[in-house]
Amino acid sequence: MSLTSINSWLAFDIGGANIKAADGRGWSHSEPFAMWQDWKRLPDAIAHIKSLHPATHYAVTMTGEIADCFSDRREGVEHIVGSCSIAAGENAVFFYSVDGTLLRADKATHQPLQVAASNWHALARLAGSLAPSGRSWLIDIGSTTTDIVPLAYGQPIPQGMTDWDRLLYGELVYTGMERTPVPALVRSLPHRGSTRPVACECFATSQDAWLLLGGLPENATSNTTADKKPATRDAARIRMARSMLLEPASFTFADAIEAATAIVESQTLLIQDAMGSLIQNPLPEDHVVLSGQGEILARRVFDHMGWNPQTVSLKDVLGPELSRVAPAHAVAMIAQQRV
The missing domain is CATH 3.30.420.40 (ATPase, nucleotide binding domain)
Structure with a gap:
């Protein structure tokens, strides 16, 4: 062709x-x-x-x-x-x-x-054009998954080429900014000085945690949430209460934010574990191309790792849309x- x-x-x-x-x-x-x-x-x-x-x-x-x-x-x-x-x-x-x-x-x-x-490979080629020299990585955190793709002189060099091998090697982490069910990230949550178990049902997702913490914008017309209700902070508060089988009327925003903070911390550690096994001896001169709506989460992971790489944000290069x-x-x- x-x-x-x-x-x-x-x-x-x-x-x-x-x-x-x-x-x-x-x-x-x-x-x-x-x-x-x-x-x-x-x-x-x-x-x-x-x-x-x-x-x-x-x-x-x-x-x-x-x-x-x-x-x-x-x-x-x-x-x-x-x-x-x-x-x-x-x-x-x-x-x-x-x-x-x-x-x-x-x-x-x-x-x-x-x-x-195959979409991760195409994106990695674009990322490589923005980091053409030395050792670098693409970190793409979307609504559902996280891709961690090693690059060498602008070319993708993954260990796995299929999604099952990438999952095995930690280059694909099945967690994202919106669609990860809360029970996939935590089994219990803090609530007013105690710890409460989480129901193993998709009452709330990572989207609710990020809405509550301001990491995602509200969208009153969205119906892609766990209960098909709006993607607003108040609706997220209700879903978060339901994840612990608590009554929403007595579950405050402070309660919801406490739970959301714990969920985001667990998600951060999950991605950190994968990155830590892939990125040996992280150096300040390393380059990372950030992609997807989860740039805020990627930067949290860097902070946890004590890593301050040279970053290129696709949001800055291409614009948010x-x-x-x-x-x-x-x-x-x-x-x-x-x-």
Whole structure:
């Protein structure tokens, strides 16, 4: 396949909870999409986003193939590839592979594990272009997961290439700013001088902790929270009370903030453990490219480690909107041969 600058490109990052898109030149879009519930609507969702910013060619990276509506990754990849082909045309859409190439639809379905969970690799290539010398890392903390990718002279050098191997080596940590259930982070929480057990049910998530501590903005129209209620501090307070089976009416903001602080501390230590095993002898001259909405969490981890590396923030380089869709932006730039 010949990639030329004459073609206009639109790239998609199709995840399990969101679909993100970017053209590599400043336009971006993101919308919630619950793959595990709405997988049959995927062609329509892609076509809708395509209509907002038409292009001649489309590039796709994905993580949504792991959604439990699919029996395995092959079925998930086949569905995503097929949906994109329906929406954009089989001859106009290409799929990013973890070997750094773009595959046509037929090759992608025959090599499903090459295109499955590939967005981290595209993002790492973009990060490497911002830290082209010496030892560096990409740390990307999103809504669901944390990626820690080692780079050498601007090139990704991970130990694992599949998501299961990356999870094994600590390069993928299944915790993020929004979707991590509270019981996955703590088994008990402080409350007015005592410690109370947490119910092993998804009554509250990491999003609630970060809302309460000011690390995430409120969104009164959001319904992606644990109870489908607004993403506001008061609604987060109620969800936090419910996680300990306490009555919300008597659970104050001070109570909620105390619990949120403990949750964030546990999440910080979880990521610190992974980083500590990967980053041997951290040095001030090391470079780290920060990506995703969890930059505040990454910096907390650095503080815990006593590490003050040279940092490049994608939010500062790209702007807050584009940085939220950074893997899609990276794939578009790769398709345009600009990375």
